[in-house]
Amino acid sequence: MNFPKAETFPQSVMRERSMGPNPLKLCEELLAYADIPAGSVVLDLGSGAGLTSALMAREYGYVVYAADLWSDPSVNMRFFEGCGLTNRQVTPLKADATALPFAHGFFDAVVSVDSYNYFGRDPEYLGERLLPLVKRGGELLFAIPGMACDCHDDVPACLLRSWTPEQLDYMHDMSWWRANIEQTEGAEVLDMREMACTREAWADWLECDNEYAAGDRAAVEAGALTYLNTIAVRLRRR
Numbered sequence: 001m002n003f004p005k006a007e008t009f010p011q012s013v014m015r016e017r018s019m020g021p022n023p024l025k026l027c028e029e030l031l032a033y034a035d036i037p038a039g040s041v042v043l044d045l046g047s048g049a050g051l052t053s054a055l056m057a058r059e060y061g062y063v064v065y066a067a068d069l070w071s072d073p074s075v076n077m078r079f080f081e082g083c084g085l086t087n088r089q090v091t092p093l094k095a096d097a098t099a100l101p102f103a104h105g106f107f108d109a110v111v112s113v114d115s116y117n118y119f120g121r122d123p124e125y126l127g128e129r130l131l132p133l134v135k136r137g138g139e140l141l142f143a144i145p146g147m148a149c150d151c152h153d154d155v156p157a158c159l160l161r162s163w164t165p166e167q168l169d170y171m172h173d174m175s176w177w178r179a180n181i182e183q184t185e186g187a188e189v190l191d192m193r194e195m196a197c198t199r200e201a202w203a204d205w206l207e208c209d210n211e212y213a214a215g216d217r218a219a220v221e222a223g224a225l226t227y228l229n230t231i232a233v234r235l236r237r238r
């Protein structure tokens, strides 16, 4: 695949700031399915070290709120400044996805890359916590690390080389996510699909020099990507 926007970021920056499979490529593929015009106010939910927020602010012209629980907003702010972005283009904040400090109807859109499975597995989450913050007609886009087919009852040995069954409980297949999301009143499912860039995004991640990427290598080298995918979800608030 071609990633003209993701590749405006040097590989060294992608490798330093990724927290999983290349979030820049996942985000660019996700946005290719969407209809979010420049100038939109977008929540980057679970933004991590801010790569996708910088991408959306700089390359798509969105006004981005980079909300994350574990990352330091001051560190992310310095990164955004280094990307040539100002506090009018991107706002970093520490926030819990289950208690977001925004008015109802504030956002034109939500994008969440490699994070929704931390808080969105609760079937009440979308309808109660997230959807009300989006304008009617606004889009929500999630790139969720998933499974080709749920295999929690008989986990393939290759997956257990890097992850425990408890960690794998965060991953599910498309029908599981469809059932989770479809019960939400007010959310129209526009599209769900396996993302094409999964293998490429994983290859980029495994080249990162950090203990988490190093820990994931054993499973992938043993064939884990036969069982894992990334699920793109595109929703509209009715």
Ligand SMILES: C[S@@+](CC[C@H](N)C(=O)[O-])C[C@H]1O[C@@H](n2cnc3c(N)ncnc32)[C@H](O)[C@@H]1O
Residues within 6 Å of the ligand: 017, 018, 019, 020, 023, 045, 046, 047, 048, 049, 051, 052, 067, 068, 069, 070, 071, 095, 096, 097, 098, 113, 114, 115, 118, 119
């Ligand atoms: C695997 S990292 C992905 C980060 C980033 N999107 C990326 O792709 O590099 C998962 C992120 O989810 C965030 N997260 C987990 N639970 C959260 C919650 N309850 N509220 C907000 N963020 C949360 C963490 O802070 C972490 O940055």
